[in-house]
Amino acid sequence: MTTMDEWVAAACAELDIDPGEAAVPVVLDLARDVAHQVLRPGAPVSAYLLGLAVGRGADPVRAAARLTALAASWPDPPPTTGDRA
Numbered sequence: 001m002t003t004m005d006e007w008v009a010a011a012c013a014e015l016d017i018d019p020g021e022a023a024v025p026v027v028l029d030l031a032r033d034v035a036h037q038v039l040r041p042g043a044p045v046s047a048y049l050l051g052l053a054v055g056r057g058a059d060p061v062r063a064a065a066r067l068t069a070l071a072a073s074w075p076d077p078p079p080t081t082g083d084r085a
Contacts, residue, residue, distance in 0.1 A: 023060040030064045030071075037071040046071075 004024065012019040030050060031043035046067055053063045 023064070026060055026064045030067055033068045034071045038074045042071075 008022050008024055009019050011017075012022055027047050027050065031047050034046045035043040050060065050063055050067060054060045
């Protein structure tokens with residue numbers, strides 16, 4: 001068991017969530033794509049928004065795919081010294 005597995009199991013227990021419902025690879029892939037294609041602080045915010053959508057009944061894989069597609073289509077940012085929100 002990895003530290004990530006242990007953390008997810010503990011967090012799920014704390015929040016009374018079935019660990020089988022935690023789509024960890026989907027969330028990590030989404031966070032990576034947003035961080036690299038949009039901006040770094042957008043990664044955790046996007047993961048949170050995905051969670052809200054799933055909590056409202058969205059399929060996690062389909063919702064993440066929609067956000068990933070949105071990130072892929074995002075225009076390249078102009079060069080700056082930093083993108084802090």
